[in-house]
Amino acid sequence: FIPWQQLAKRQQATFTVTPVKPDGTVDIAALLAAITPQTKVVAVAQVTNVAGDTLPIAKIAAKAHAVGAVVVVDGAQAVAHxxxxxxxxxxxxxxxxxxxxxxxxxxxVLYGRADLLQHMPPIQFGGEMISEVRDDVSTWADGPIKYEAGTPHIAGVIGLGAALTWFDQSVNAAAFDNEHQLVDQLRAGLAAIPDVTVYGNQASLATVSFNLTGIHPHDLATFLDEQQIAVRAGHHCAQPLMARLGVPATVRASFGVYNNADDVERLIQAVQAARRYFHGID
Known part of the structure; x- marks a missing residue:
């Protein structure tokens, strides 16, 4: 969000933010309608990090490419799920x-189409990314190396490579299905608790955001932490979304391949206990 906002300011371009529905999910029809012949870049998350909705990237890309726009996808919330x-x-x-x-x-990781990477200028300068250096002019290496100036993060690359290898070999469709079941279990359990608001919808992926009426999310997260339950509370780097939802923040539970149904039940019971504690219910 911020890089495109700042780029638009520098280039005096129009920065258009797609609207969301009351549950915090992206309004896809409005997003597609916002793509016009004047559009140059469409930047979207494949899976959003608060409501957990999955965007139809292929459909969005088809509309964007039809008007000559470039599609940039944030896959941080999607790639593991x-x-x-x-x-x-x-x-x-x-x-x-x-x-x-x-x-x-x-x-x-940043994937980019080879023809676009070849066309774009580098953003940093230093060793390895050059082809030839002279007093008056320098030329750049081809391909991705053009964007990797200086000594790389060698230890990080090795660690990430090991993680990707493990993920590719160990995580399968059954693991993804288990995460879906856990999300369904948590959404149903939270929805049955009075005074709890759950954002997103049944298609939410790996993430469930919620609030307890009258209780600041940080207080609820602290209560859960004391029950040995780890959640995140805050605006989740999504302050514009919080403003549209009319809340200062949310509590967010995120699932991984290590979670199971017992974890979900413990969280549901802890939220019930938090409601009794904060609302003074015996």
Whole structure:
């Protein structure tokens, strides 16, 4: 969000933010309608990080490409929870963080179409990314190396490579199905608790965001933490979405391949206990 916002300011371009529905999911019809012949870049998340909705990237890319726009996909929330085929979805660029797929922090992956990478100028200058250096002019290496100036994050690359190898060999459709079942279990359990608001919908992927009426999300998260339940509370780097939902923040539970139904039941029971504690219910 922020890089495109700032680029638009520098280039005096129009920065259009797609609207969301009351449950926090993206309004796909409005998004597609916003893509016009004047559109240059469409930047979307394959899976959003609060409501957990999955966007139809192939459909969005088809509309964008029809008007000559480039499609940039944030895959951080998607890559560990579903099968990803960047070419099939029509992504021109696809990015994700290493720690989102059980790898180290401080490193990630950016896929880009070869013809676009060849056309674009480098963003940093230094060793390895050059072809030839003279007093008055320098030329750049071809391909991805043009964008990898200086000494690479060698330890991070090795760690991320190991994580990707493990993920490819160990995580399968059954693991993805288990995550879906856990999301369904949690959504149903939270929805049955009075005073709890659950965002997103039944198609939410790997993430469930919720609030307890009258209780700040940080207080609820602290209560859960004392029950040895780890959640995240805050605006989740999505302050514009929080403003549209009319809340300061949410509590978010995120699932991985290590979670099971007992974890979900413990969380549901802990939220029930938090409601009794904060609302003074015996």
């Amino acid at each position: 579903l099968a990803v085929d960047v070419q099939a979805m029509g992504a021109d660029f696809y990015a994700f963080s290493g720690h989102k797929i059980y790898g180290p922090t401080g490193i990630g």
